[in-house]
Amino acid sequence: MSTGGGRSVDPCLDEDRLHRLGIAHLTEPGDPRVAGLVDDLGAAVVHEGLLRGLDLQGVELDAAARVGATEPARALERAHRAGLRFVVPGDTEWPAQLDDLGSAAPVSRHGGRPLGVWVRGPLGLHEIARSVAVVGARAATTYGTDVAARLAAGVAESGRTVVSGAAFGIDQAAHRGALAADGRTVAVLACGADRVYPQAHARLIEHLADEHCLVSETVPGGAPTRMRFLSRNRLIAALTQGTVVVEAALRSGALNTANWAGRLHRHLMGVPGPVTSAHSAGVHQLLREGGALVVTHADEVLEVVAPAGEQLTVRARGEDRARDRLTHRQQQVLEAVPLRRAADDFSIAGTAGVAPLEVRGTLLKLEEAGFVRREGTGWRLADHDPQLPGQPFLDWTG
Amino acid sequence: MSTGGGRSVDPCLDEDRLHRLGIAHLTEPGDPRVAGLVDDLGAAVVHEGLLRGLDLQGVELDAAARVGATEPARALERAHRAGLRFVVPGDTEWPAQLDDLGSAAPVSRHGGRPLGVWVRGPLGLHEIARSVAVVGARAATTYGTDVAARLAAGVAESGRTVVSGAAFGIDQAAHRGALAADGRTVAVLACGADRVYPQAHARLIEHLADEHCLVSETVPGGAPTRMRFLSRNRLIAALTQGTVVVEAALRSGALNTANWAGRLHRHLMGVPGPVTSAHSAGVHQLLREGGALVVTHADEVLEVVAPAGEQLTVRARGEDRARDRLTHRQQQVLEAVPLRRAADDFSIAGTAGVAPLEVRGTLLKLEEAGFVRREGTGWRLADHDPQLPGQPFLDWTG
16 A cells, blocks of 8 residues: 555554545544544544444535545545645654644534644644644735734744635735745645635645645545535644634634634634724634733744743833933932922922932932923923923823 | 811811821822821821921921911811812712722832822712723824723713823823713812813813812822822722723823722723734733733623623624524534535435435525525525625635
8 A cells, every 4th residue: 555645654554544534535524423433443443334334423425535435545646646645643744733632522513633634735744833823804904914914924933833724814914924934834724735725825825835835634626615614723723832813803714713722722812903993803802702812913922832931022111211211219309309390409308208418419410311400499300301302291191 | 177078077077187188288199108107197196297397208398388287277268169179088978999099009109098189070979989990091093082982981871980080192082982971070180179281171171170070189289290190090090990991002101000900909901902003002011911801892891890790791793694593403404505516405414414304394495595506406505695695605714
């Protein structure tokens, strides 16, 4: 038997691979009943059972896929010629994170560890353990696609792989952002990995196949169907360390991916947007109710997914103000200087709780720096903040 | 002694009121050392101590305020004539929520329960127990002021009082939103309650004094100073059940109010905005690190501040789709109908896990409703979602 692109030299694994491929040709991707049976009984038993008409409570036996089912070696050979490899558990390339799907409860008719995945492209699946999913609405705004591209670029620059679904809108922006940063990116498809959907993204998808990686649980040639999109979403969540949702209307597919991320104990993040935008309403719902973390920048995403201490975000703190560069004693005295009515050294010393002699010297330094000015025998604040020309001192009131 | 507008008939309380007023004329509002001494020793002891030159480690004895300090009854009478009442702990009108400040740790030189507050306007302070602070940047965007006004209107419509600081930007929008909704609104000022700051808001502030309520811890005539703004912020947080921050740059004053809300175990909420807007960066930081809750609508604010069960938000769930109105069985069958290649009753029955006879009847109903169509002897999905004219069924993929 040919391994058809699998990387194992273990003949048992290759037997298993062919049975898994046969089952995949007979059943829908992501059917948790099939996955459970294969995990419990082994692929060979289930495959043979299905071929003999085993009743799986309605698991569809797709007549058109019979060739793949009865002659898996031929189907594997054909896939291999199309540039696809069929990666199964036990392969070096098998991404261990997909095993988590085996223990997560299925939702509706979706769940379970994939029987295997078809992979197309030079990037090895085992190389994407450090990865982040960037997903969101197909009907995205310019704000959403800009932010998605920037986030993806930042993630890719850190050496992590950006995973998305090659769809319109946020997905496309995520892939493009990673490519623009010369990073790695993987598209997980609902159709067969030899197909292109949507057609408008043919160039992008072919480029990913040539230089990066396409992944699908659907048999080669398989069409994108509603069920397959939902199954696909669970793979995006499972393959990655965390999922960032950038724009999503209420009830959009991206929220389905997000829910899988939560269910799989992956990090779940959301990029906020205007509360007046329906395109962000789903993200805000995730932030309010779904346990998603607010992220506004790639650094914040990396801080979330990186092991403790590996990636530390420099906390944003706004512009430095001249006031910040004063010593503690200088600040103490400055705070005691009145805004309008001048006060003398002794009054300021009393307010600041500092000895009058020391106050005098400090006030002279503050005058030099432009913070205070003399008025008669006393001192008051300068009219303008020396750091913010034209802005009155009252600007700290906002 | 005249009570000068206080509502008590208890002569001890009136003595206490005058001592508190005297101390307020000698010290800075919100000085935690003073508040602590008064709580421990009583106002009479502290007042007399201060007049005799008691050293409070630098508590300023403001010479210009000596009249108020030595003749508090006269100062109270004058305040009364200016339309101010001086409300102190023990008064019917005293808002009990301010007592929480007595147990919260001071920050820098701010903290403690106020000695009393000057109040101007017909609205009683005790009537604002059910209230929400809506605060934010002075340099706000149109987005911010629109959202603030709408939030405030929704809060006010629920019968709650909107509290803010009468500043430019978000504060003003909050007051105006409450007024537009014919609701109640209170401004807490850093200057004396008989003064107007900023001058550009004279009409707004005078209107609040005539119809609603102004509150200040600063003595009448007192100027707005940096320290007083910071002290004022703690009152806004303390007076209200929760604080909503709508737009705030990093390090803005609104974040100071937010921190007080957190410190006082009030509800802290933030309205997200575009991550590309510096005006929302402070809010996003609060949401990420400050324990603030994402709120996008007044209903969500009310759900947070209302007692459990009193206010339930109807969960936003996007437009209803015709699909949602199908029975479970109908949905099950519909999901089994292929997108492009028609399948016959038996195949669909197998996929759906439903008896073929039942499938037939269900498919006829789905055809009637426009979800599926016949092709040869089989069935496939209709080209368009009957609920979304012009949208292909594939629209659930986003």
